[in-house]
Amino acid sequence: xxxRIWTAGLVVIGDxxxxxxxxxxxxxxxxxxxxxxGIRLAEVRVVPDVTAAIVEAVNVLRTRNDxxxxxxxxxxxxxxxxxxAIAEALGVPVVHHPKALAVLERYYETRGGLTEARKRMARVxxxxxxxxxxxxxxxxxxxxxxxxxxxxxxITAGMLDALTGTLEGGLPVISRTIGxxxxxxxxxxxxxxxxxxxxxxxxxxxxxxxEGKTGANFVVRSTDQRVVDACIADLTAxxxxxxxxxxxxxx
Amino acid sequence: xxxRIWTAGLVVIGDxxxxxxxxxxxxxxxxxxxxxxGIRLAEVRVVPDVTAAIVEAVNVLRTRNDxxxxxxxxxxxxxxxxxxAIAEALGVPVVHHPKALAVLERYYETRGGLTEARKRMARVxxxxxxxxxxxxxxxxxxxxxxxxxxxxxxITAGMLDALTGTLEGGLPVISRTIGxxxxxxxxxxxxxxxxxxxxxxxxxxxxxxxEGKTGANFVVRSTDQRVVDACIADLTAxxxxxxxxxxxxxx
Numbered sequence: 331x332x333x334r335i336w337t338a339g340l341v342v343i344g345d346x347x348x349x350x351x352x353x354x355x356x357x358x359x360x361x362x363x364x365x366x367x368g369i370r371l372a373e374v375r376v377v378p379d380v381t382a383a384i385v386e387a388v389n390v391l392r393t394r395n396d397x398x399x400x401x402x403x404x405x406x407x408x409x410x411x412x413x414x415a416i417a418e419a420l421g422v423p424v425v426h427h428p429k430a431l432a433v434l435e436r437y438y439e440t441r442g443g444l445t446e447a448r449k450r451m452a453r454v455x456x457x458x459x460x461x462x463x464x465x466x467x468x469x470x471x472x473x474x475x476x477x478x479x480x481x482x483x484x485i486t487a488g489m490l491d492a493l494t495g496t497l498e499g500g501l502p503v504i505s506r507t508i509g510x511x512x513x514x515x516x517x518x519x520x521x522x523x524x525x526x527x528x529x530x531x532x533x534x535x536x537x538x539x540x541e542g543k544t545g546a547n548f549v550v551r552s553t554d555q556r557v558v559d560a561c562i563a564d565l566t567a568x569x570x571x572x573x574x575x576x577x578x579x580x581x
Numbered sequence: 582x583x584x585r586i587w588t589a590g591l592v593v594i595g596d597x598x599x600x601x602x603x604x605x606x607x608x609x610x611x612x613x614x615x616x617x618x619g620i621r622l623a624e625v626r627v628v629p630d631v632t633a634a635i636v637e638a639v640n641v642l643r644t645r646n647d648x649x650x651x652x653x654x655x656x657x658x659x660x661x662x663x664x665x666a667i668a669e670a671l672g673v674p675v676v677h678h679p680k681a682l683a684v685l686e687r688y689y690e691t692r693g694g695l696t697e698a699r700k701r702m703a704r705v706x707x708x709x710x711x712x713x714x715x716x717x718x719x720x721x722x723x724x725x726x727x728x729x730x731x732x733x734x735x736i737t738a739g740m741l742d743a744l745t746g747t748l749e750g751g752l753p754v755i756s757r758t759i760g761x762x763x764x765x766x767x768x769x770x771x772x773x774x775x776x777x778x779x780x781x782x783x784x785x786x787x788x789x790x791x792e793g794k795t796g797a798n799f800v801v802r803s804t805d806q807r808v809v810d811a812c813i814a815d816l817t818a819x820x821x822x823x824x825x826x827x828x829x830x831x832x
Contacts, residue, residue, distance in 0.1 A: 350612030
């Protein structure tokens, strides 16, 4: 029986990413967190603060994947339209979540009170649950297979932390890396041969230029630790047979 | 007459981004470069090293936008499948480009010669032109409205440089930023009012937490410098009328 692979999609919402103003950090952190849960990030879409664009991306990726994550657009200002877009995608109304209102009321008690603008952060698509946010007042949102997270990376990190271990997944992907000061073109044939010789592995080749020299890291991935170890051993032996110095754990 | 807006899509190709191993830097650099050309980045999709996934993303985004850029997967190894996927998306065969072969032959003359693996980097969809790459042997590829670039960010930077000024675009988006040590929820209503009062501007609000304090940057965008300046002046005056200290050029 072949193992079931669990997948997730991610929609990154924000003009600031598409304008080049902000360097996204959520893709990498969501990807790494998902892998520990045994879930593979299958596709990312970065869309602007435009309702129709968010609705389209959410509807495609939530249907194709076991889970869908979004980041960005859940604050109190006029450009925060994620909640409305998700509600539209699901065909449900937007309501104020009583527990979110209570959380925000407590959080803003000593910070000037719960204004109308701040109440916006308690708005959720009807039927949603909250994802805890220890960093600031506004919680994340879970509805159906959708997880709505903050845009600010350290707040998203806290929300992921709150979700750790709660999602069903499969076997996590194990990876090991070796490095070599070589132009990848010199070992391209060898890499392809090694990948074909080890069923269930994928070998990624990542070239770089440092200190005026050409090198590459080779990443071996599989869900089976023994398969990864055997493939790394074989790849190392074949590179060393060509008198190439291999750097364990990569360069 | 309303001005024409030119748009581009970007497909980032690579398992290393989706696994969280590598922090993407191409979205931000392509976005910033496009803006200088008067072209807006309308959507980004990050897809794995899987032909069907690349073909789908390329076909949707090249049709929706004036231009389509891709990054990643143009090296000499078995996991570099971008050229084949683009050819499939366009329904054309893959051929060796004579000029690319000549460039690679010259580049590898003193580096061990042009092997079969290295010849892979001269493969292009039939009908393609080359994009110059001063950094390493392998050129980028231009075919129809598609621009195929490297995954390694400094090589992509060189290819963008070679393309500067060659693409038709519209007016670049002008942006100005001011900062304020305030929770964005306290000025959310004000921000919305200012945006509505200035036609053709978009105001983005980007909160952060630094040195234990809450702050936000407000970015005003428009294609008209005078409109941006007027909006910034109005926003500054309204914030100062509430006794909030405004930091010019952002925090």
